[in-house]
Amino acid sequence: MKLSPSLRLPACLFALLLFSTTHADVITDWNAKANDLAVAGKVSPAHANRILALAHVAAFDAVNAISGRYPKSDRIDNRAANGASIDAAVAAAMGGVLGKAMPQIQKEIDAAYLAALVNVADGPAKAAGVALGENAAAAILALRHSDGAMAPDTYVPTTTPGTYIPTASVAVPHWGRRKPWVLSAGDQFRPPAPPALTGEIWARDYAEVKALGGKSSTTRTAVQTEIARFWETTQPIIYAPLARTVALQAGREVTQNARLMAAVAVAADDALIAIFDAKYTYNFWRPVTAIRNGDKDGNSATVADPAWQPLIDTPMHPEYPCAHCVMSGAIAAVLQAEIGSGSTLTFRGTSSSLPGVTRTWKSLAEFAQEVQDARVYDGVHYRNSGEVGTSVGRKVGELVAARWLR
Numbered sequence: 001m002k003l004s005p006s007l008r009l010p011a012c013l014f015a016l017l018l019f020s021t022t023h024a025d026v027i028t029d030w031n032a033k034a035n036d037l038a039v040a041g042k043v044s045p046a047h048a049n050r051i052l053a054l055a056h057v058a059a060f061d062a063v064n065a066i067s068g069r070y071p072k073s074d075r076i077d078n079r080a081a082n083g084a085s086i087d088a089a090v091a092a093a094m095g096g097v098l099g100k101a102m103p104q105i106q107k108e109i110d111a112a113y114l115a116a117l118v119n120v121a122d123g124p125a126k127a128a129g130v131a132l133g134e135n136a137a138a139a140i141l142a143l144r145h146s147d148g149a150m151a152p153d154t155y156v157p158t159t160t161p162g163t164y165i166p167t168a169s170v171a172v173p174h175w176g177r178r179k180p181w182v183l184s185a186g187d188q189f190r191p192p193a194p195p196a197l198t199g200e201i202w203a204r205d206y207a208e209v210k211a212l213g214g215k216s217s218t219t220r221t222a223v224q225t226e227i228a229r230f231w232e233t234t235q236p237i238i239y240a241p242l243a244r245t246v247a248l249q250a251g252r253e254v255t256q257n258a259r260l261m262a263a264v265a266v267a268a269d270d271a272l273i274a275i276f277d278a279k280y281t282y283n284f285w286r287p288v289t290a291i292r293n294g295d296k297d298g299n300s301a302t303v304a305d306p307a308w309q310p311l312i313d314t315p316m317h318p319e320y321p322c323a324h325c326v327m328s329g330a331i332a333a334v335l336q337a338e339i340g341s342g343s344t345l346t347f348r349g350t351s352s353s354l355p356g357v358t359r360t361w362k363s364l365a366e367f368a369q370e371v372q373d374a375r376v377y378d379g380v381h382y383r384n385s386g387e388v389g390t391s392v393g394r395k396v397g398e399l400v401a402a403r404w405l406r
Contacts, residue, residue, distance in 0.1 A: 024248045026087045026116070027059060027257040030094045031244060033112050035237040039352070041102040045234040046172045046272050050149055052236055053181065053265040054140050055097040060255075060262040062089040062136040066129075069255040075139040076132070085129035086254060091116040092133025100141055148178035158283065171317040176277025181266045182400050186277035189395045191388045194284045194320045203301035205382035206294065209287045213379025215309040224377045225311070231324060231374035232312045232353035236268060239331050241349045242367065246335055249345075263334050263404035271330035271396045275323045275389065284320035286310075287379055310379025322381045322389035328371040329393025330400070332364040337401035
């Protein structure tokens, strides 16, 4: 990663580079930095997950080329790894990817890169590490350059000629057609269609979200509202502490953590490819639309409420299945594969949508279940959609774990 010779670390950027997480190694430090930078760059959640996958795969390729703990990637020149500094290699790999992916915050990325290299002694090891990291970043960017992320928006809303519909753009309608990392295609785990509107499952889910997810709900408890607000955020930074909880365990080595973070990021990216494939295949209506039109679904058990509003703003993409749930399912599956079934780890997290609150989960299954519940309490998803989303995510995560964590 090339820097301006006159670059200095401005005082206003120190806040971006200070993190509350316990230090483990250069990988966990850069995971925190990369997530913060993605927020600062104001990129969409889908693009943020892709960027994190690119950066972490590049970092793993570089670290593993130096340590040789796992079979080496043929994407880079592994001969350049001899005597290279791991810290310098990771900084150059992560910084190189982030700079290309988020040029709008190049100054902040340069500052993070410079801060990371301050404590690396000048000399051949540093120079070799920087060269190796730059090579890894360039290789992964070239590999994924044509993965479809930058395809044009060709989404055609359903309407009839002359009829007004809301005109806001929908989120990443092309995402399900992207080239995945591990999946054979976005539809590999495509679930069956949503429940029939005339059936009992639909009536059950309709009633639950109508009662618990409304802005003026009188049945949602204070704890349920806290959970809903906590999971209102959509950026991948909310999931990062779970992966770092595993990485911070005693006895782990930096290549292990590089591989783990890459696997988690790849699983999250592929999970979103899978879920957006399903979302735009089925184009299923959100609760705010369904509940206001409850007299038109052919089900006598659903009662319309034309004034109903969800607790939070409804995301601008189709409802089925739940994207938060596929993310949590995929990440939980990868982390479970890493720690094993007998682990007693406790996981904690914070959220930008509910500052000052820390949520705690005694297991990864409990974490994934809370995400399902939250999206019903938010008023933006149905129970079945959460269950299906978690299932799809688990399949994606298990496949990634089988390929990456062998």
